[in-house]
Amino acid sequence: MIGEELVQLLTPEGERVSHPEYESSLTNDQIVSYYRDMVIVRRICTESTSLQRQGQLALWAPIQGQEAAQIGAGRALEPMDFTFPTYREHGIAWCRGVPPEDMLRLFRATSNGGWDPQKYRHSVPTVVLGNQALHAVGYAMGVQRDGAEEAVMAFFGDGASSQGDVLESFVWASSYNAPIVLFCQNNQWGISTPMSIQSKIPLYHRAHGFGFPGVRVDGNDLLAVYEVSKRALDNAREGGGPTMIEAYTYRLGAHTTSDDPTRYRIDAEVEVWRHRDPIERVKALLVREGTVRASYFDEVAEEAEGIALKLREDVLAMGKPDPLTIFDNVYADVHPLIEEGRREMVELGVAGGGH
Amino acid sequence: MATTTMTMARALNEGLRRAMEENKKVLIMGEDVGKLGGVFRITDGLQKDFGEDRVIDSPLAESAIVGTAVGLAIRGYRPVCEIQFDGFVYPAFDQIVSQVAKLHKRSDGVYTMSLVIRLPFQGGIGAIEHHSESPEAYFAHTAGLRVVSCATPEDAYWMIQQSIHHDDPIIFCEPKCRYWEKGEVDTERPPRGLFDAVVRRPGRDVTVVGYGASVRTMLRAAEAAESEGLSLEVIDARSIAPLDLDTMAASLERTGRLVVVHEAPHTASIGSEIVSSLTERCFYSLRAPGLQVSGYHTPYPPSRLEEEYRPSVDRILDAVDRVMEFES
Numbered sequence: 001m002i003g004e005e006l007v008q009l010l011t012p013e014g015e016r017v018s019h020p021e022y023e024s025s026l027t028n029d030q031i032v033s034y035y036r037d038m039v040i041v042r043r044i045c046t047e048s049t050s051l052q053r054q055g056q057l058a059l060w061a062p063i064q065g066q067e068a069a070q071i072g073a074g075r076a077l078e079p080m081d082f083t084f085p086t087y088r089e090h091g092i093a094w095c096r097g098v099p100p101e102d103m104l105r106l107f108r109a110t111s112n113g114g115w116d117p118q119k120y121r122h123s124v125p126t127v128v129l130g131n132q133a134l135h136a137v138g139y140a141m142g143v144q145r146d147g148a149e150e151a152v153m154a155f156f157g158d159g160a161s162s163q164g165d166v167l168e169s170f171v172w173a174s175s176y177n178a179p180i181v182l183f184c185q186n187n188q189w190g191i192s193t194p195m196s197i198q199s200k201i202p203l204y205h206r207a208h209g210f211g212f213p214g215v216r217v218d219g220n221d222l223l224a225v226y227e228v229s230k231r232a233l234d235n236a237r238e239g240g241g242p243t244m245i246e247a248y249t250y251r252l253g254a255h256t257t258s259d260d261p262t263r264y265r266i267d268a269e270v271e272v273w274r275h276r277d278p279i280e281r282v283k284a285l286l287v288r289e290g291t292v293r294a295s296y297f298d299e300v301a302e303e304a305e306g307i308a309l310k311l312r313e314d315v316l317a318m319g320k321p322d323p324l325t326i327f328d329n330v331y332a333d334v335h336p337l338i339e340e341g342r343r344e345m346v347e348l349g350v351a352g353g354g355h
Numbered sequence: 356m357a358t359t360t361m362t363m364a365r366a367l368n369e370g371l372r373r374a375m376e377e378n379k380k381v382l383i384m385g386e387d388v389g390k391l392g393g394v395f396r397i398t399d400g401l402q403k404d405f406g407e408d409r410v411i412d413s414p415l416a417e418s419a420i421v422g423t424a425v426g427l428a429i430r431g432y433r434p435v436c437e438i439q440f441d442g443f444v445y446p447a448f449d450q451i452v453s454q455v456a457k458l459h460k461r462s463d464g465v466y467t468m469s470l471v472i473r474l475p476f477q478g479g480i481g482a483i484e485h486h487s488e489s490p491e492a493y494f495a496h497t498a499g500l501r502v503v504s505c506a507t508p509e510d511a512y513w514m515i516q517q518s519i520h521h522d523d524p525i526i527f528c529e530p531k532c533r534y535w536e537k538g539e540v541d542t543e544r545p546p547r548g549l550f551d552a553v554v555r556r557p558g559r560d561v562t563v564v565g566y567g568a569s570v571r572t573m574l575r576a577a578e579a580a581e582s583e584g585l586s587l588e589v590i591d592a593r594s595i596a597p598l599d600l601d602t603m604a605a606s607l608e609r610t611g612r613l614v615v616v617h618e619a620p621h622t623a624s625i626g627s628e629i630v631s632s633l634t635e636r637c638f639y640s641l642r643a644p645g646l647q648v649s650g651y652h653t654p655y656p657p658s659r660l661e662e663e664y665r666p667s668v669d670r671i672l673d674a675v676d677r678v679m680e681f682e683s
């Protein structure tokens with residue numbers, strides 16, 4: 001399944017391996033720090049799942065198994081780059097500086113977005129599969145026209161790779177040599193639909209047909225994802241045009257908290273991928289190379305615990321928004337139907353309710 | 356009479372099963388409809404029993420689901436497409452509006468677009484954005500399409516079969532928040548035609564018309580109104596395009612007062628259509644202008660606010676009061 005074509009710099013056992021084209025440039029400090037990122041986003045994820053189970057969130061889309069793909073890509077980005085996520089890019093959001101409680105507003109069902117996309121240079125979540133790929137290419141065309149040294153990264157899944165919007169984004173990215181990295185997390189499943197229904201060839205092969213390079217990277221290998229992403233982003237910033245990255249990974253958890261994966265996939269498959277856990281892999285490397293003191297892992301776990309606790313408090317404090325807010329920001333300018341709706345709601349006496 | 360109690364989800368499943376048993380040309384296609392049985396389990400077990408050729412787990416692309424269904428229909432199949440949620444039908448909008456609706460005409464009647472597009476629609480399940488929309492008016496506006504909605508398990512069971520048997524393309528709107536409500540289903544014969552409205556509760560004072568999830572809300576409003584001495588006649592439109600205006604007008608001729616209920620925003624909506632058509636028909640019988648209770652002119656809100664957005668019993672009663680108090 002994992003062939004030679006896969007860029008890997010760290011084995012599942014946490015051993016460094018060499019690759020003819022890529023070499024890890026990460027310092028020990030960086031590896032240590034990105035390990036921390038991965039542990040924290042996983043903890044945010046487990047906390048969110050339990051918040052959902054307790055009825056505090058409408059839904060949660062977990063990322064267990066995909067932490068290296070997201071932290072590797074997220075940390076390869078420069079601050080001025082811009083990213084276009086789906087609903088599952090919590091690790092990217094974390095790297096962009098989005099506060100965890102903001103990530104949960106969508107799932108708390110108090111907002112359709114949750115954060116200021118300009119402030120974090122991380123666009124709002126896109127739930128309609130594939131739409132954002134075109135937005136990202138358009139944004140990149142703007143960057144190009146501004147002569148700015150910025151790159152754009154669009155995120156999508158193996159399932160979304162079948163959408164017209166995603167394939168059209170490949171055409172446009174190619175036609176205009178847009179400074180973009182099309183980052184596909186192939187986590188093997190689109191809800192119950194296996195990868196084999198979306199594509200008969202490795203997804204990254206598609207890029208060549210559209211006229212730009214595609215790379216398949218071991219999505220559970222932090223070191224490799226970082227290098228592959230970094231090179232593609234640098235290349236985009238330097239005018240080299242688009243790259244597609246297929247991060248070959250696995251969704252260890254359910255599609256969302258509404259999903260029951262036991263209906264469509266076997267435990268044995270999940271077990272195989274558990275042995276390729278992206279976090280354990282980096283931990284094994286750090287232990288093997290004696291990079292950190294023994295207590296470091298507990299310290300990180302404790303810090304993550306604190307973040308989860310604060311997240312829980314923040315989420316529980318997130319009350320029901322004032323119903324009148326539904327009329328905010330529908331239009332940039334005054335609109336008679338908005339005024340009418342507001343008036344009607346006030347007359348009905350349901351507004352201003354809060355909590 | 357063989358009646359069975361079942362949920363609307365079950366009724367749809369049984370209806371699809373029966374249609375597939377009766378006609379080998381009936382296919383089901385959509386995202387996750389096979390092994391998983393759909394995210395709402397409407398197609399549960401059908402792939403196991405009818406095979407992967409007849410219950411097709413599709414790649415993830417709505418335009419392609421509908422576009423290939425068009426080709427299958429040209430080839431003589433009767434595809435039933437499942438769009439996973441209302442808000443994901445738009446990638447297929449072009450195929451539906453430009454092709455599904457128009458190919459019968461363009462081929463001078465040679466092609467029949469005998470396909471059904473199932474759309475779990477409306478809100479009320481506490482979902483995130485794009486999972487609670489009411490896009491029916493977009494389709495009703497397009498000549499060549501028919502749009503229907505079931506409000507009870509019995510209608511679900513029969514209307515899905517009637518839609519599959521019908522030679523026109525049908526947008527089949529399922530009120531997802533009612534999937535788990537139970538009702539009696541007579542599996543021997545359909546209670547009425549696919550495009551007939553039905554009076555769900557007779558009344559004297561105000562005609563209240565709606566469809567899908569709104570029917571239950573209207574019935575609750577009618578109960579509440581009764582305690583205030585007001586008698587509401589509740590009509591389930593069932594067919595959204597075409598509208599059974601005869602049934603509605605017959606009621607309005609008696610009551611003289613009209614309230615229409617739906618979850619979509621009211622501008623250019625089915626509610627507007629019903630009010631204007633019935634105003635024309637019943638002009639001299641009207642004792643007050645017809646009113647709409649609808650969603651607001653905003654995107655569907657985050658679901659913590661959806662009950663403020665969707666027509667509630669209170670908002671329906673408020674409109675009822677206004678048509679009752681109206682002095683011409």
Ligand SMILES: Cc1ncc(C[n+]2csc(CCOP(=O)(O)OP(=O)(O)O)c2C)c(N)n1
Pocket residue numbers: 088127128129156157158159160161187189190191251255386415417439443446
């Ligand atoms: C246009 C559209 N159709 C259907 C859906 C419903 N849906 C949500 S996620 C999903 C599967 C997505 O799979 P993939 O792209 O692999 O991303 P993953 O969830 O695995 O991260 C589906 C079908 C949607 N959100 N948008």
Ligand SMILES: [Mg+2]
Pocket residue numbers: 157158159185186187188189190191
């Ligand atoms: Mg996937």
